[in-house]
Amino acid sequence: MQNVISVRQLNTYIKNMFTQDYFLQMVSVKGEVSNCKYHPSGHIYFTLKDSASALNCIMFAGDRRGLGFRLTEGQQVIAKGSVSVFERDGRYQLYVKEVTLDGAGALYEKYEQLKRELAEEGMFAPEYKQQIPKYIHTLGVVTADTGAAVRDIIQIASRRNPFVQIILYPALVQGASAAPSIVNGIRALERQGVDVMIVGRGGGSIEDLWAFNERMVAQAVFDCSVPIISAVGHETDTTIIDYVADLRAPTPSAAAELAVTQVSDIENEILDRQDRLYQRMGRVLQHKRQQADQMEMRLKYLSPASRIREKRTYSIQLEDRLQNRLQAILRERRHNLALYIERMKAVSPLEKLNSGFSYVEDTDGKNIRSVTQVEAGERLRIRMSDGVIDTRVEQIQKEERLPG
Secondary structure (H helix, E strand, O other): OOOOOOHHHHHHHHHHHHHHOHHHHOEEEEEEEEEEEEOOOOOEEEEEEOOOOEEEEEEOHHHHHHOOOOOOOOOEEEEEEEEEEEOOOOEEEEEEEEEEEOOHHHHHHHHHHHHHHHHHOOOOOHHHOOOOOOOOOEEEEEEOOOOHHHHHHHHHHHHHOOOOEEEEEEOOOOOOOHHHHHHHHHHHHHHHOOOEEEEEEOOOOOOOOHHHHOHHHHHHHHHOOOOEEEEEOOOOOOOHHHHHOOEEOOOHHHHHHHHOOOHHHHHHHHHHHHHHHHHHHHHHHHHHHHHHHHHHHHHHHOOHHHHHHHHHHHHHHHHHHHHHHHHHHHHHHHHHHHHHHHHHHHHOHHHHHHOOOOEEEEOOOOEOOOHHHOOOOOEEEEEEOOEEEEEEOOOOOOOOOOOO
16 A cells, blocks of 8 residues: 655645755746735735736745835736745745836836826826817827828818818827927927817837827926827727826727717707797897886886976086085185295295395305305305396405304
8 A cells, every 4th residue: 555645744745846946946937916915914915927827926024125116916027036835725836035027017117106206296187177179170180190090080070070170290109209209299289279189199008108108298288288188099098198188088089079079069059059049039029028018108107308307407406516516616725725825935035036135056056155165266156036146256254143
């Protein structure tokens, strides 16, 4: 009979086999993060998966210090650690020591970081969103001049309203030069004065759509005075400008429908408003007729000629009172003016000169009040009531002032 062993003995044996395998002591595994859970103890439990398989992983709290980002669902990462067996459950798992973002996962983390930054700056705030105008004359489109996106926008917009002018800025939507090209397109169409703008492209991977996740494009969308509808990728694709734009459309086709109102809808609304206008006019005319009838009844009992005479008499009384009041004010003002004239005469320099006094000044126009202000030979000017005398000082004789 063969030897019989316990489950624990078998699991221990398998664990020893894993331990003795040098390759499994430090291995790097690439995959997508799923079922990620942060335990209160500080440990992180998650699963790495690809298109065909899945691997259970654990990262102990002591190894988290080197983790520079938060693990979330969908990230593409490279996990480095050792593979061993958890004896109690009899399953093997990767004991992770390091985790780094890989490819699209790194872009996803960069996307999340910029999203957090712009949200903190208020660029997603609803109070900054502009209303999309219902009726437009010009539609600006920033996208590639080839591809399904531009064809769908032009076809749907033209079908909905052939009178709307479509202005296309053929921008690069993929690659290193795409972001500046998109920014230039937004600014060019803003200067053109379009009524509304669609910015977008067809679907693709996160790498293909990355230009619409750049800060410069988000800033250009936020700063634009023209309402912008973002239309990037398919319905499941979400980019940074979808949060910044005034309105997000799931596809370029949907953006054209949101930007351009159907002509039949406009015609129906015009007819509806016309009907409401006629109804309103009818109500107003009826109300005015009722008012006219009421006024006619009042005029039968009130004499317009009598009311006119009454108003005329009252206006004459008001005119007399006004005239009397004005006369009284004028008399009072004339009396006050006469008093001010007499007061001014008492202090007027001309009156002093007319009384026989004169005014002496030097050649600079400075008043001479004392003999100490002049010297022999100095020229002086004497002002009198009827003219000016220019003279020269021949002699200075100082006299003592009498006390008093």
